[in-house]
Amino acid sequence: MKPNDKPTKVKSKTALLIIDMLNTLDFPEGPMLAKQALPVAKNILKLKKKMAKRGAAVVYVNDNFGNWKSSWEEVYKTCAAPKSRGREIAKILHPDPEDYFILKPRHSAFYSTNLEVFLKDLGIENLILTGVAGNICILFTVHDAHMRDFKITVPRDCIASNTKTLNDQALGLMKNELKVQTPISASISL
DSSP, X not given: OOTTOOOOOOSSXXXXXXXXXXXXXXXXXXXXXXXXXXXXXXXXXXXXXXXXXXXXXXXXXXXXXXXXXXXXXXXXXXXXXXXXXXXXXXXXXXXXXXXXXXXESSXXXXXXXXXXXXXXXXXXXXXXXXXXXXXXXXXXXXXXXXXXXOEEEOOTTSEXXXXXXXXXXXXXXXXXXHOOBOOOGGGOOO
């Protein structure tokens, strides 16, 4: 969120969270994750447009990369830079002016962020979680959202991990242990 932004009530009780898709992918497994995340970015963009049109809040929750003075604009600029491995993904999912943006220091979107209070202020009850990595940041966020009694949907074509096997394992845990819905994104409606 921008410094003076106050959350406004949205038409829907649903929020679409886009987690860590603005990413340099500058780590040893980055090339593997980039390959898995590119088609996911395109699916997330389609879902984002559909959900925004239906009045859902669109919330980017992104790693701050250890930069405690960072802003979403700086994160985007870094991730969209010519030498960034995540450049193409960042350009596909450039935040729109009406989108919200929350920086996070660790894996879960809830850990040490204002996300929970923000969602309550908006009257959000349902979360659609998308992004990377499915077996880490998405899984940890799903767990924390479950503990906070949100209704959770994770579109299986809108998350990516370093490998398909890791992603499938994470989806299995979410579905079987946390009772999360894992439909394809095209079937999601408000």
